[in-house]
Amino acid sequence: MLLKDVAYEKIKSKILEEHYEPGQFLSERTLIDELGMSKTPIKNALVRLESEGFVTVSSKQGIIVIDISIERINDIYNLRIALETYSCQEIYQRITEEQIKELEENIEATKLAAMNKDVKAFATLDHEFHLAISEFAGNSEITKILLNYQDHLRRITLRHLKKDPNRVQKFYAEHVDILEALKNKDGDCSSLMKKHLYESKMMYFQ
Numbered sequence: 001m002l003l004k005d006v007a008y009e010k011i012k013s014k015i016l017e018e019h020y021e022p023g024q025f026l027s028e029r030t031l032i033d034e035l036g037m038s039k040t041p042i043k044n045a046l047v048r049l050e051s052e053g054f055v056t057v058s059s060k061q062g063i064i065v066i067d068i069s070i071e072r073i074n075d076i077y078n079l080r081i082a083l084e085t086y087s088c089q090e091i092y093q094r095i096t097e098e099q100i101k102e103l104e105e106n107i108e109a110t111k112l113a114a115m116n117k118d119v120k121a122f123a124t125l126d127h128e129f130h131l132a133i134s135e136f137a138g139n140s141e142i143t144k145i146l147l148n149y150q151d152h153l154r155r156i157t158l159r160h161l162k163k164d165p166n167r168v169q170k171f172y173a174e175h176v177d178i179l180e181a182l183k184n185k186d187g188d189c190s191s192l193m194k195k196h197l198y199e200s201k202m203m204y205f206q
Contacts, residue, residue, distance in 0.1 A: 003037060004044035010035055011045055015054050015065055016155045017120065018162070022067030026055075031063075052151070070205070073156060076149060077201035081194055083145065084130060087137035088178070088190040095182050099136045103179050106132065110175060114168040119161035122168050123154050129175055133182075133193075160204055167203065171196075 001009075011031065014020045031042050046063060049055045056064050091099075106129050113122040127150055134143045146153075161167055174196040181189035 003041035004048075007031075007035055007037055007041040007045035008048050011042075011049060012054060012151065015049075016151065016158060018159070020065045022065055024065045025061070026063040026065065028063070054151075068152060068155065073204065074201065076152065076156070077197060077204075079145070080130075080153075081197045081201075083142045084134065084197065085190045085194045087134045087139070087142060088182070088193045089187070090137040090139070091133065092182055092187055092189045093185055095136060095185070099132075100179075100183055102132060103129065103182070107172075107175060107179055110172050114172040117165045117168060119158060119165055119168065122161060122171075123157040126157055126171060126175075127153055133178075156204070160200070171200070 011020070020026060028039060028042060031037075032039060035042065046055060046057050050057050053066060055066055106125055110122065110125045110129065112118075113125055131143065131146055131150070134146050174192070178189055178192045178196065180186075181192055
């Protein structure tokens with residue numbers, strides 16, 4: 001991996017986990033010291049992070065960590081509700097044993113993360129569960145949209161669970177219900193997905 005990519009991943013990880021908090025000012029010197037890297041890879045990483053909406057960089061103000069607005073979070077959830085209920089509708093009658101097995105393995109790993117209240121692992125597994133259903137449905141444009149939002153989705157989920165780590169149990173149980181509906185080729189999987197995402201959204205804004 002190139003140094004600029006290492007710098008990008010390290011800074012992004014600190015933003016997602018809010019070691020660098022929304023609104024926080026960062027300096028190149030701070031990043032150089034914390035990452036133990038020279039200026040060039042860090043500058044390249046910041047250009048990429050700015051294009052993805054994680055920071056703004058200006059000569060006057062320096063580097064500022066951008067928060068996700070309430071409006072954008074609401075819009076992202078509503079987009080997910082539309083796309084992911086569609087994916088469930090598309091797949092429930094034709095899901096394969098192999099695809100079921102992949103979701104079951106995810107659920108087992110999610111169960112362990114939930115028991116340990118490991119919110120970082122849980123957020124990653126949560127995203128993988130939803131993405132897998134989209135991939136199984138076979139609409140590459142929907143999958144592309146979810147991939148484009150993946151880091152922002154992880155950031156939202158991590159913030160969700162840091163507010164209340166016990167939410168992992170609720171989210172895990174709802175994933176189990178969605179999987180059971182898919183295994184039974186039950187069209188209710190769409191309404192379960194809709195309810196899961198809608199309630200997650202409403203809980204986030206409480």
